[in-house]
Amino acid sequence: MIKMMAAICRRPGMTHAEYAAYVQHVHGAIATEHPAGLRRYVQNHVFDAAFGGGDDHAHSLVPARDSVTELYWDSPKDMADTFAHEHVRTRVGPDGANFSDLDVALSLVALEVEQPVRQPARGAGAKVMHFMRAAQDLALPEFVERWASAHDRALSAAPAAAEAIRRCVHSRQIPEFNKMLAYFGGSDVFYEGVGSLWFDDVSSIGAFRAYERALLEINADPKRAFYQPSRSFFLYTTEIPIFQQGKQP
Secondary structure: OEEEEEEEOEOOOOOHHHHHHHHHHHHHHHHOOOOOOOOEEEEEEEEEEEEOOOOOOOOOOOOOOOEEEEEEEOOHHHHHHHHHOHHHHHHHHHHHHHOEOHHHOEEEEEEEEEEOOOOOOOOOOEEEEEEEOEOOOOOHHHHHHHHHHHHHHHHHHOHHHHHHOOEEEEEEEOHHHHHHHHHHOOOOOOOOEEEEEEEOOHHHHHHHHHHHHHHHHHHOOOOOOOEOHHHOEEEEEEEEEEEEOOOOO
């Protein structure tokens, strides 16, 4: 299973509510008219967020991410076939200009790796998406290894958060696909990973902050440092399934 993720800002002049309605009901319908090789399509609508690190005096990132698209395929060939499909090239892709500020979109192709949690459950009602830039000069394999280790340590250091997290998935960048990401627009800034963490509901999602503080403490150790907080951000989202072919991956 392979997936593409895109963190999208609404186009100028559009409210968040207008954006959410359009991307779900209009764009979602256009995209699923001819899904081609697509296996699953999920939209994650943002209701809160934080950008950069707590020690920063000013934002170094573009704020206002309104949603994150997740597209799943069984293979790279299915992904390529989807983007080559006439409907995607002539209808789905061009519709992006109706809702997205294409110049600031962020995207990556990734492999999902499930991480252990204390109280696993499916069907949770709120989801954090933590976009992470790897520590400077840290190779991708070392980044993902340190990231997974930091997750385990953070669960031990923040027991209340560990009890609230229902699922955790690390989406690890597959860099050989970076050249195709111009489909969503944006710059050549690539995130090495996205941590997705599910919680029961909006009222319990705040437990993520204790987990994040534990990650920051671990990251402060030069021997365990793995990401750049000032160039990372997290989004509080509601997951909205748009299309599903067969069983959920």
